[in-house]
Amino acid sequence: MEELSILSDVKKAIGLMPEYDAFDQTLIMHINSVFMILAQMGVGDKKGFRLTTGEEMWTNFLPEDYENFESIKSYIALKVRLLFDPPSSSVHKQAIDDLIKELEWRLNFEAESK
Template sequence: MESILTSIKKMLGIIEEYEQFDADLIMHINSVFMILNQIGVGPSRGFSIKGEDEVWTDFIPDDSRLELVKSYMHLKVKLIFDPPLGSAVIEAMNRMISEFEWRLSVAVDPGDSKGEEENSK
């Protein structure tokens, strides 16, 4: 089981044992969970972490369609916590974030084409 906090720290280049930024990262991670909840990803009641005990499967089931959540979380937290200096890099990250939001909303949309195919049989 992969800890949400630990995996985000790793993607940001922070070693697991270094806990100086944990409170800040937890706050930013929870903010991104609120955004994900608003686009329909995750538990309907919302989700938050308190430390390194929460794992990805606590938030999303073992569903390959939602693996993008991890990359999305990394990009959003990176922009808040440690934004790049170059405006071109920020713009590229923002475009990726927008695409990820669209793809995630399509993945969780109950009116997706898979359901329509089943209804047409």
């Protein structure tokens, strides 16, 4: 399976076609904000990570054998979704918030355990 860029994966996760680029700069800004949060939680490089071109791959951020690789993808997609296109339903928003909080707790716990 072909590896997609971080930007393309996030776009797909929030319901945009990867080739649609009208919102790329806004999405990159939001993704970079989430990378800052992850760095503060101790996930990834202590210096942080950021997208500059939008072509960066997930393996540029973390090695492919990182045990919770997919949870990082989910966390970034959920956070970007709330920043970029929050749901109009308060119930739906609360469900996303709850998932984000659980992932934050688990990722933070894992980072502190290492």
